[in-house]
Amino acid sequence: MTTNEKNSYIISIEGSASIISSQVGAAVVSSVFENYGAQCVEDLNPTDLPDVFSELYAIETDIR
Helix, strand or coil: CCHHHHHHHHHHHHHHHHHHHHHHCHHHHHHHHHHCCCCCHHHCCHHHHHHHHHHHHHHHHHHC
């Protein structure tokens, strides 16, 4: 994964996490991070970024 791809995923994850937190609470975002052994986006393994983004985006889509 290139640096640009990694940064793009991080920005997208942060955006989705912000929307989810404001709509249904931070606990939902925390539970997704915890599934990957992380407490925040910075703790995530770069190889997990696409999967975390997919999960958060699916949740974001469901609440819209």
